[in-house]
Amino acid sequence: MPLLELRDIHKTYHLGGETIRALDGVSLDIDSGEFISIIGPSGSGKSTLMHIIGCLDSPTSGTINLDGVMIHNASARQLASIRNKKIGFVFQFFNLLPKLTVRQNVELPMIYSGFSSKERRERAMNALESVDMEDRSKHRPSQLSGGQQQRTAIARALVNNPKIIFADEPTGNLDSNTGERILQMFDKLHTEGKTVMLVTHDPDIAAVTPRRIEIRDGKIANEIDPKLSGQTPRFNIGTNN
Amino acid sequence: MNLLTTILSGFREIRAHWFRSALTMFGVICGVASLVTMAAFVKGKENLLRESLAQSGGLERITVESEDDLPDYQKHLEDEIRGITLKDVYALRNNAPLVYNVTPIIEKRSFRSDLRVTRKGKSTRYTLLQGTWPESLDIMEHEIEHGRMFSDIEDHLAKNVCVIGTEVRNSLFGEYDEYGETIVPIDETIFINYKPFKIVGMLKEYMTEEDRKKKEEAKKNKENKERGFDWRSMRYKDSNSRRSMIVYSSKNSSILIPLNTLVSKLDSSFESGSKMDRSLSELTMKIFDVSLLEKSLQQVRNVLLRTHNGLEDFEFETQESFADDITQAIYNERTSGMFIAGICLLVGGIGIINIMLSSISERVREIGIRKSIGATNLDVFAQILTESVVLAVSGGIIGLISSPFLIDGLASYAPDTTPPILTVESMVIGFSFSAITGSLAGLIPAIKAAKLDPIEALRYD
Numbered sequence: 001m002p003l004l005e006l007r008d009i010h011k012t013y014h015l016g017g018e019t020i021r022a023l024d025g026v027s028l029d030i031d032s033g034e035f036i037s038i039i040g041p042s043g044s045g046k047s048t049l050m051h052i053i054g055c056l057d058s059p060t061s062g063t064i065n066l067d068g069v070m071i072h073n074a075s076a077r078q079l080a081s082i083r084n085k086k087i088g089f090v091f092q093f094f095n096l097l098p099k100l101t102v103r104q105n106v107e108l109p110m111i112y113s114g115f116s117s118k119e120r121r122e123r124a125m126n127a128l129e130s131v132d133m134e135d136r137s138k139h140r141p142s143q144l145s146g147g148q149q150q151r152t153a154i155a156r157a158l159v160n161n162p163k164i165i166f167a168d169e170p171t172g173n174l175d176s177n178t179g180e181r182i183l184q185m186f187d188k189l190h191t192e193g194k195t196v197m198l199v200t201h202d203p204d205i206a207a208v209t210p211r212r213i214e215i216r217d218g219k220i221a222n223e224i225d226p227k228l229s230g231q232t233p234r235f236n237i238g239t240n241n
Numbered sequence: 242m243n244l245l246t247t248i249l250s251g252f253r254e255i256r257a258h259w260f261r262s263a264l265t266m267f268g269v270i271c272g273v274a275s276l277v278t279m280a281a282f283v284k285g286k287e288n289l290l291r292e293s294l295a296q297s298g299g300l301e302r303i304t305v306e307s308e309d310d311l312p313d314y315q316k317h318l319e320d321e322i323r324g325i326t327l328k329d330v331y332a333l334r335n336n337a338p339l340v341y342n343v344t345p346i347i348e349k350r351s352f353r354s355d356l357r358v359t360r361k362g363k364s365t366r367y368t369l370l371q372g373t374w375p376e377s378l379d380i381m382e383h384e385i386e387h388g389r390m391f392s393d394i395e396d397h398l399a400k401n402v403c404v405i406g407t408e409v410r411n412s413l414f415g416e417y418d419e420y421g422e423t424i425v426p427i428d429e430t431i432f433i434n435y436k437p438f439k440i441v442g443m444l445k446e447y448m449t450e451e452d453r454k455k456k457e458e459a460k461k462n463k464e465n466k467e468r469g470f471d472w473r474s475m476r477y478k479d480s481n482s483r484r485s486m487i488v489y490s491s492k493n494s495s496i497l498i499p500l501n502t503l504v505s506k507l508d509s510s511f512e513s514g515s516k517m518d519r520s521l522s523e524l525t526m527k528i529f530d531v532s533l534l535e536k537s538l539q540q541v542r543n544v545l546l547r548t549h550n551g552l553e554d555f556e557f558e559t560q561e562s563f564a565d566d567i568t569q570a571i572y573n574e575r576t577s578g579m580f581i582a583g584i585c586l587l588v589g590g591i592g593i594i595n596i597m598l599s600s601i602s603e604r605v606r607e608i609g610i611r612k613s614i615g616a617t618n619l620d621v622f623a624q625i626l627t628e629s630v631v632l633a634v635s636g637g638i639i640g641l642i643s644s645p646f647l648i649d650g651l652a653s654y655a656p657d658t659t660p661p662i663l664t665v666e667s668m669v670i671g672f673s674f675s676a677i678t679g680s681l682a683g684l685i686p687a688i689k690a691a692k693l694d695p696i697e698a699l700r701y702d
Contacts, residue, residue: 056613056695077617084615095610095699099257109614111246156614 003163003195004030004053009062011048022048023059024218030197032163035190037198037206040215047168049215050199054087054166055079067163084112088157092169094149096141103128103137106156113160127155131185147178154185164195171205183208247624251631265596266636268589269678273640273671275585278647279578280667283571285660290567293488296382296447300560301527303340303538305545307520308556315552322554324520332548333526339537342380343526347372347503358409358496360431365412369495370433372503380525383492388427388442396499399506403433404442408493434507438498447489534561586674589636590682597629597686608690609698618691625687626680633679637672
């Protein structure tokens with residue numbers, strides 16, 4: 001049974017009398033441990049898809065089964081709990097809280113899942129170690145470089161040991177070298193067995209993942225899946241040719 | 242998200258914008274401080290009034306005074322008015338079982354009559370001379386500190402003896418001798434209208450508890466210093482702090498002498514006829530049971546109507562109206578004070594709403610981040626509400642801490658007001674008011690924050 005199972009997902013918005021079909025019948029299976037990217041130009045519906053899978057939004061119709069839980073009609077409270085325990089987000093703009101130190105930022109998800117402060121500290125330090133940020137734990141986000149901030153954000157996404165990690169344009173705000181390091185980090189997470197989903201408009205970035213799904217006009221336009229086609233994916237990260 | 246973490250994050254938020262927070266808190270500080278201060282002043286006044294009610298005999302005491310103004314249907318009988326006499330006293334003692342210690346009093350005041358109280362060239366400024374029976378000690382809540390009350394026999398024999406209040410002693414002898422010891426002029430002689438009277442007893446000094454404490458403290462402090470201290474300067478200081486409460490000062494300025502002595506030796510108006518016909522200033526008595534006040538008054542009235550041949554030339558004075566006045570006055574002061582403090586807290590609360598609203602619109606992104614990593618709407622609601630409560634309660638605590646200084650400052654600025662009493666009760670009320678203000682003010686911003694859509698919030702710049 002796949003980790004994530006989407007069946008015929010529709011999402012429509014009403015904007016000033018006009019109906020916008022952000023997602024128009026998307027069906028998708030993602031297995032545990034996959035490294036997958038969602039590609040598409042802006043306005044294609046990829047962000048909406050990520051928001052729906054990431055439990056930030058609910059579909060207008062269709063069913064979603066995440067790790068055995070039907071989330072398409074879950075309550076806001078249940079969604080919050082799923083976001084907390086099963087999902088980790090990494091954003092383009094890092095989205096760290098500027099008033100908190102690096103360690104406190106990483107501890108934040110655990111505050112909402114009710115860990116003791118000692119446990120929080122230990123787990124946060126472990127997560128920071130895994131992204132080589134343990135020596136910056138007392139710094140504030142404003143004292144860090146973009147790459148360091150993004151690594152902190154990754155540590156925050158990892159700290160509750162989620163089933164799936166979403167990265168929304170994680171390199172969009174970084175120079176290419178730093179971006180490469182971040183992508184390598186996701187690749188490493190994948191080889192450690194994590195399920196990682198990259199959302200990007202850049203095919204070069206999407207190229208790091210074995211499986212790529214292209215979204216256009218709310219539909220899956222193209223899909224490259226090594227399981228289906230036997231294609232060998234490009235692993236030569238960052239060569240950009 | 243547990244409460245402690247939420248509170249800590251509330252404090253962090255305050256510290257991050259300490260100046261803004263301080264300005265916001267100021268409203269609550271003012272509100273709570275004024276509430277507590279107001280309560281302290283009202284409490285001080287209430288205590289003083291209640292003490293003086295007790296000092297003037299409590300609710301059990303009723304007084305009968307003669308009344309020259311007859312009811313309309315008796316106007317033509319005005320010639321028959323006798324006033325209150327000793328006959329009434331005996332009649333009440335025999336026929337009114339609901340009252341006891343019926344005591345006659347003839348009063349003379351030094352500023353209204355030609356009463357002069359002197360000794361060795363010194364005289365009193367204001368004196369209340371009362372010719373009465375020994376029972377009056379109990380009725381008027383007098384306490385003898387030195388010596389004794391005059392006896393029934395001395396009254397019977399019209400002896401020249403007197404019991405004086407401390408203010409009389411102060412005027413005629415001074416309060417302290419050169420060694421700083423209190424002067425007790427028992428067995429000394431003073432002159433009342435140039436007739437010698439032997440002092441057999443002295444009443445205790447009546448003053449409020451506050452004043453007593455202050456006086457003792459002042460005395461202790463002075464004793465620790467050198468011996469040759471001028472005690473008169475202290476008297477001055479002390480009288481400065483003494484509140485002009487009529488009940489206390491008139492009790493302290495009293496001279497009690499036997500009724501018979503006053504009638505036969507000091508009373509120029511007393512000419513001929515039976516002593517029983519001498520009209521009294523008032524007669525006073527106590528009732529056994531305050532709940533039977535109406536019945537007791539009716540009984541006294543019936544007896545007096547009989548001795549006065551049906552003439553209503555007397556009136557009652559009970560302490561109940563005094564007590565009612567106290568309750569009413571305190572109620573009024575409390576309501577107006579509460580109103581003012583309430584407005585202060587309202588203004589403070591609006592300040593908090595304002596600052597919390599602007600704070601959450603600055604932190605839309607933070608709220609989005611928190612939601613995306615698993616904060617429920619309730620978590621966000623609780624966080625904003627807690628911040629608001631922390632803000633208000635910190636203001637409340639500062640207000641509580643500053644209220645004693647405010648009270649002292651106001652009391653020293655207006656030394657003649659009644660001494661304020663800071664009560665724990667009022668502090669608890671002030672504190673809970675600040676907490677309530679904080680939670681009410683936090684509601685709207687907290688609901689607003691909880692309702693934010695995480696996707697929108699994450700996009701917000």
